[in-house]
Amino acid sequence: MEESEPEYIYGWWENLDEEEFQITFRMSKKTCISLQAELDDVEGIDNESSDTFLLCCLWILGNTLPFKDAGPMFDIEDNIEVILAQYLKKISALGETYLAWPTDEEAAEIEEGFLKKYHFPGVVGVIGSLHINVLPDGKQSLYYNTEMDKHTIILQVVCDNHLLLRDVCAGCPGGKDIQTILRSSPLFKKLTDDDSYLIKNNKHLLGGTEHPQMRTLLTPYKGKDLNEKQSKFNVLHNSVMYTVEKTFCYIQSRFPRLTCMDNLHPHLATLLVSAACVLHNFTRVRGESNEFYTDTE
Incomplete structure (x- = not known):
């Protein structure tokens, strides 16, 4: 029955x-x-x-x-x-309003916030990427990631010290590598344009080992035989990078649909991700915590 x-x-x-x-x-x-x-x-x-x-x-x-x-x-x-x-x-x-790149004044405040909390100078944002599972459609698909053996879309973000998203690129096919996605995104111009705030003021973002080392994008030292100074830099760098991991955690805990889109077409999944990013900022600027959805705020 x-x-x-x-x-x-x-x-x-x-x-x-x-x-x-x-x-x-x-x-x-x-x-x-x-x-x-x-x-x-x-x-x-x-x-x-x-x-x-x-x-x-x-x-x-x-x-x-x-x-x-x-x-x-x-x-x-x-x-x-x-x-x-x-x-x-x-x-x-609404992302035009709520996912805005910081003004020069806001960037200065963000830098001060990172410096005060982590003692890392010149940081105005942290860049990170998140793979989100989507509907499989054949292993020749651009969305198929061979290392993960999954079909995914990639969410690339830059977050600030308040866990606000300052740049979002959603829906990139999971078969592309992180560097390729970065270089083809609008963010890359902010990293390389001589008139950008980052270059004109000698500021930078922090990125992971998968990102290219740039004047405006600092990544960890690679290799096993690091000296003491390099090791200390990596420890400090890693502590600041946790900001973007925490941001992803908050977005997914508030909007758990992002953890369960294996049966959705990449286009619809991308719309869900994009909207979730806008709503993350929309709720956060209004002082809404994640206390109902996570153990810690």
Whole structure:
């Protein structure tokens, strides 16, 4: 005997208390209203309540349950993936505001923050990359990573000392190496342009061993026979690099869908990742912690 789908009363989310709402939609009611207002403002809409489609998107990002479960929950009869893609694009468009490269003044504040916490001078950001599993489509695919034996998309980010994302490049095929992705991304111009803040002010990002060593991108010393100075540099470098690992942890804990996209087409997976990055910053600048989703903040 087949189990019948549970019945949901339309608007059930309005009866959630603050904690239940945060756990379900990964942000406070107040922040959700602010998000809806900014999305509506872009389209010139006057809407005093949260759009059902927005809540559906947030719910999908906030758990790993099948997409089909969202239909009856939010009374949506249309194709969930089509609606989801449309709304994720609207959220991602806010990236022009919330994923902005720091101004010169902000960069100076970021440098001061890194210096105060880690005693590492001249750092205005940390670059990192994350592989996210997607739907397999043959081992000749650009998305197939031979070393991992998985199909992935790569998320490349630069984060600051407050764990805010300052540059995002999402959806690169997992079969490409990290250096190739960096060199083909808009970030590379910021690292090499003589008029960039980094070069003009002799500042730099920190990157991992997979990144190229550059005047504006410092990577660890390689090899086993390092002298004491080089070893100390690597220890300090590694401690600062933890910033980007913590940022990835926070994004994935707030939006666990990013850990469960093995059955999604790379295009839809990329939209989910892009929207999650925007929402990470959107919630963080409003003082929302990860206390509901992680053990430590």
